[in-house]
Amino acid sequence: MKITCKPMDLNSVAEVAKIEALCFSSPWPVDSFLNILNNNNALYLVALENENVAGYIGIFDLIDEFSIINIATHPSYRNKGVAKYLMEQIHSRAKSKNCPLVTLEVRESNIAARSLYESFNYKEYGRLKNYYSDPLEDAILYQLRIINQEI
Numbered sequence: 001m002k003i004t005c006k007p008m009d010l011n012s013v014a015e016v017a018k019i020e021a022l023c024f025s026s027p028w029p030v031d032s033f034l035n036i037l038n039n040n041n042a043l044y045l046v047a048l049e050n051e052n053v054a055g056y057i058g059i060f061d062l063i064d065e066f067s068i069i070n071i072a073t074h075p076s077y078r079n080k081g082v083a084k085y086l087m088e089q090i091h092s093r094a095k096s097k098n099c100p101l102v103t104l105e106v107r108e109s110n111i112a113a114r115s116l117y118e119s120f121n122y123k124e125y126g127r128l129k130n131y132y133s134d135p136l137e138d139a140i141l142y143q144l145r146i147i148n149q150e151i
């Protein structure tokens with residue numbers, strides 16, 4: 001499967017919101033994605049297979065840290081390397097901006113996402129008690145030191 005990516009734009013926001021709704025118990029509505037398009041510190045990338053939006057990733061660029069807001073792959077496109085591709089895109093952007101650190105948080109029970117992050121050598125560095133609701137659950141904090149990583 002050939003995957004490409006481009007920044008999220010007005011044309012792709014609705015598809016991104018649809019995937020978000022399929023993936024999360026408290027999804028962002030379309031308006032939140034529209035708002036973040038105007039945030040200069042945020043970057044959302046959509047993964048495309050032909051013209052179809054297969055997944056997305058969002059980050060805040062905090063100068064010396066990229067903070068991953070979210071990543072999701074449409075259920076029909078799972079296990080085909082879409083999330084891996086999106087993570088690689090973010091890592092290479094961090095590297096080219098000399099950003100040394102990428103951070104994220106994830107539900108403790110989210111084995112698929114935690115395996116994805118650990119496959120890139122992200123290391124656990126903390127826990128936020130009862131961070132998520134619906135259902136109530138701890139967040140595990142992960143970080144990746146990007147400088148000197150093979151990406």
Ligand SMILES: CC(C)(COP(=O)(O)OP(=O)(O)OC[C@H]1O[C@@H](n2cnc3c(N)ncnc32)[C@H](O)[C@@H]1OP(=O)(O)O)[C@@H](O)C(=O)NCCC(=O)NCCS
Pocket residue numbers: 023055070071072073074077078079080081082083084085105106107110111112113115116117119
């Ligand atoms: C987590 C998620 C983004 C993975 O997307 P994906 O495109 O299917 O993942 P990929 O095909 O790129 O897989 C890359 C790696 O992730 C890990 N992985 C992905 N799905 C997995 C699963 N179901 N079980 C265990 N590991 C998994 C594996 O290490 C995999 O590498 P491998 O194929 O060499 O074993 C996807 O399951 C998803 O959208 N989940 C719902 C949203 C979500 O939980 N997002 C994370 C919020 S923190």
